[in-house]
Amino acid sequence: MTQTAYASATPSSSVKPVTPEPSRDTPAIEMRNVSCRFISPDGKATVALRDFTMSVARGEFVAIVGPTGCGKSTTLSMITGLLKPTVGEVRIMGEPVNGIDPRIGFVFQNDAVFPWRSVLHNVAAGPLFRGKPKDAAYALAEEWIRRVGLDKFSNHYPHQLSGGMRKRVALAQTFINSPEILLMDEPFSALDMQTRTLMQDELLQLWSSQAGSVVFVTHDLEEAIALADKVYVLTARPATLKSVYEIDLPRPRVMSEVRYEQRFIDISRKIWSDLREEVHIS
Numbered sequence: 164m165t166q167t168a169y170a171s172a173t174p175s176s177s178v179k180p181v182t183p184e185p186s187r188d189t190p191a192i193e194m195r196n197v198s199c200r201f202i203s204p205d206g207k208a209t210v211a212l213r214d215f216t217m218s219v220a221r222g223e224f225v226a227i228v229g230p231t232g233c234g235k236s237t238t239l240s241m242i243t244g245l246l247k248p249t250v251g252e253v254r255i256m257g258e259p260v261n262g263i264d265p266r267i268g269f270v271f272q273n274d275a276v277f278p279w280r281s282v283l284h285n286v287a288a289g290p291l292f293r294g295k296p297k298d299a300a301y302a303l304a305e306e307w308i309r310r311v312g313l314d315k316f317s318n319h320y321p322h323q324l325s326g327g328m329r330k331r332v333a334l335a336q337t338f339i340n341s342p343e344i345l346l347m348d349e350p351f352s353a354l355d356m357q358t359r360t361l362m363q364d365e366l367l368q369l370w371s372s373q374a375g376s377v378v379f380v381t382h383d384l385e386e387a388i389a390l391a392d393k394v395y396v397l398t399a400r401p402a403t404l405k406s407v408y409e410i411d412l413p414r415p416r417v418m419s420e421v422r423y424e425q426r427f428i429d430i431s432r433k434i435w436s437d438l439r440e441e442v443h444i445s
């Protein structure tokens with residue numbers, strides 16, 4: 164585990180020139196000295212993020228933790244292009260963010276499933292929307308439904324499924340589009356502990372079968388450490404980057420076991436001592 168001080172983040176002079184076909188070395192996501200300020204209708208300013216720098220490599224799994232309301236979701240919104248930074252720059256595969264990018268997939272706390280569509284129609288919606296022929300889209304949807312263990316529930320509607328099953332639908336809906344970048348905002352926080360552990364295992368299996376990068380926002384430090392290659396710790400609002408930890412736990416990781424390993428406990432203790440100060444401030 165190595166800790167990188169914020170001040171030692173890569174300087175902006177090392178930004179590589181934009182090329183039509185970025186090399187595999189170009190980070191999937193780069194946020195350089197990004198700040199975000201909201202102005203309310205009565206003119207009050209809220210600084211949600213200040214001078215934030217992050218680089219996510221191809222295929223890397225990054226988790227972001229920080230006190231409530233510090234600016235974690237705001238960070239994801241800027242990667243999606245839904246929100247523009249007030250200051251600084253966000254790049255995707257070496258190019259400035261320009262609107263909604265089809266290479267990016269999302270999974271949020273609330274399931275983005277259509278309640279009036281069956282599991283099959285929900286999972287097929289993405290490929291159909293992207294212009295895939297109907298037969299191919301439904302065949303692919305069936306394949307993904309099988310991969311997330313819902314083959315017996317293809318014709319069920321979301322209200323007939325448990326929270327964990329709906330989350331599986333959400334994962335199938337996202338992974339079917341082979342996203343190069345996956346953004347996850349507290350995706351499992353509404354689930355009970357046991358289902359949550361199963362879903363974390365499932366996520367790691369799906370992620371290791373594709374070459375995508377993940378940015379995973381969570382309140383749960385143990386979840387962040389168990390899943391990620393790197394954990395970014397944010398300060399209390401206005402959030403700045405406090406520290407970055409590389410998580411050197413070997414893969415594949417088994418969620419129900421990894422938390423009991425001594426190395427995991429040591430890493431948790433170290434990062435928690437950093438995060439605790441911020442949670443107390445907020």
Ligand SMILES: Nc1ncnc2c1ncn2[C@@H]1O[C@H](COP(=O)(O)OP(=O)(O)OP(=O)(O)O)[C@@H](O)[C@H]1O
Pocket residue numbers: 201202203209210211229230231232233234235236237238382400
């Ligand atoms: N559109 C907006 N307009 C005004 N203020 C906003 C807007 N979006 C977020 N904020 C404010 O910016 C700050 C950061 O919000 P954000 O949702 O990014 O925090 P968070 O770390 O994801 O929170 P949580 O941990 O509670 O999910 C908060 O104070 C929030 O009220």
